[in-house]
Amino acid sequence: MIKLTMIKEILQIGDPILVTKTNPVKDTQSTEVKKVIRDLLDTCHKNADISAGLAAPQIGYNMSICVCRRVDLEAKDEQLDEEKLWTVLINPHVVKESHKNTLEWEACLSIGRGDDNLWGPVERPKKVTVNYVDIDGMPQTIEAIDYFGHIVQHEIDHLAGVLFISYITNPSNLWRLVDLNNYIDKNDSYPDIE
Numbered sequence: 001m002i003k004l005t006m007i008k009e010i011l012q013i014g015d016p017i018l019v020t021k022t023n024p025v026k027d028t029q030s031t032e033v034k035k036v037i038r039d040l041l042d043t044c045h046k047n048a049d050i051s052a053g054l055a056a057p058q059i060g061y062n063m064s065i066c067v068c069r070r071v072d073l074e075a076k077d078e079q080l081d082e083e084k085l086w087t088v089l090i091n092p093h094v095v096k097e098s099h100k101n102t103l104e105w106e107a108c109l110s111i112g113r114g115d116d117n118l119w120g121p122v123e124r125p126k127k128v129t130v131n132y133v134d135i136d137g138m139p140q141t142i143e144a145i146d147y148f149g150h151i152v153q154h155e156i157d158h159l160a161g162v163l164f165i166s167y168i169t170n171p172s173n174l175w176r177l178v179d180l181n182n183y184i185d186k187n188d189s190y191p192d193i194e
Ligand SMILES: [Zn+2]
Pocket: 107, 108, 109, 110, 154, 158
């Protein structure tokens, strides 16, 4: 059987849907929801070399669904199949967050393509607890820490219409991917934060 995949175009900043709060999903098992999840996963697989996650509004759907890459499991060298590598969160909510913050460099597939993809340092709670509904319609809880925690919070922000650049008060902290890579090659570290 031929498996048809649907790679969606990733919408770019300036599109109003990216700054619009999404609607919660009512019927998680509907055909429409399953199609959105399939499109999100197909688009993540296609962009696997540059993607850490994706939210439904980024491919044009006003729905509270996102996909997060399990970088925490990858870091443990676990052999992950595609299903385990990408976790689908439906109607996710942060129910608990640590007082301690961590800083990570983030980027977003909706903010610049290729060399022009923008990166910047973002401070977020180090650890969050998130309630969500999984693809089978079952309520779940996940704890997300450090870089994985940033991914989960970044994607949940998308569902509220919030982009990571909102947290960057000084534009001189935003770097184009190509310039950031050159800087890191030369200095063996990320740039100082202004
Ligand atoms: Zn993003």
